[in-house]
Amino acid sequence: MMDWVMGAYGGIKTATDITQSMLTLKTDAAVTTKVIELNGVLLGLQGQLNNAHTEHTALASRIRDLESEVAQFKRWEEEKGRYQLHQFPLGALAYCIKPEMQGTEPLHYLCSNCYQKTVKSLLQACEDGWYKALKCHHCDSLIRTEKIPDSGPNFAFFDNNGGAF
Numbered sequence: 001m002m003d004w005v006m007g008a009y010g011g012i013k014t015a016t017d018i019t020q021s022m023l024t025l026k027t028d029a030a031v032t033t034k035v036i037e038l039n040g041v042l043l044g045l046q047g048q049l050n051n052a053h054t055e056h057t058a059l060a061s062r063i064r065d066l067e068s069e070v071a072q073f074k075r076w077e078e079e080k081g082r083y084q085l086h087q088f089p090l091g092a093l094a095y096c097i098k099p100e101m102q103g104t105e106p107l108h109y110l111c112s113n114c115y116q117k118t119v120k121s122l123l124q125a126c127e128d129g130w131y132k133a134l135k136c137h138h139c140d141s142l143i144r145t146e147k148i149p150d151s152g153p154n155f156a157f158f159d160n161n162g163g164a165f
Contacts (some may be wrong), residue, residue, distance in 0.1 A: 008052065017020035076118050083110055092143040094123060094134060111136035111143075 006071060018038045086096035086109065096112040114121035122136035123143065131144040 007048045008045060011048060013039055014041045014044065030128070073118075081119060083115070085112070088143065088145040090131075090144050092145065094143055109134055109143075110140050111139060112139050113141050159162065 015038060018034055019032060066072040066080060082097055083095040084098050085093055087093050093112050095112055095115050097105065097108055109123045110123040111119075111123055119138060121136050121138035123136055126133050126135045126142075127148065128142055128144060130148055132146050132148055134143045134145055135141070136143075
């Protein structure tokens with residue numbers, strides 16, 4: 001960024017020197033030559049200023065993006081502080097909202113995989129065969145929370161021909 005600033009100052013000094021030398025000229029041809037030289041310097045200076053403007057615009061945009069990213073991280077840090085790690089009876093882990101932070105929200109869990117990637121993904125209740133489970137629809141993680149109680153034997157009787165009765 002300092003290159004264009006130094007170039008601009010150099011261009012201004014050159015333009016000033018040319019203007020000073022024009023004052024001492026006596027012939028129209030010499031004046032014309034110096035005017036052409038001055039125009040070249042001024043065009044170069046204008047190009048450097050345009051480059052400076054482009055660079056400034058890009059830097060300002062990058063600053064806005066970084067400020068937005070910092071704000072997002074701050075919001076996530078605040079949101080993250082509302083949860084604590086919870087271990088289910090079968091050993092699986094998820095983040096649970098702290099009781100003092102729950103307010104009127106229902107009890108809920110966040111996917112620990114997504115949580116580590118700064119994504120708040122609510123786990124949804126489901127069943128997985130013999131288990132009650134929580135499923136993350138963002139990363140497809142499945143957390144078995146407890147075994148479904150056995151409802152007793154389920155027998156099917158077949159006759160000699162393979163038909164059920």
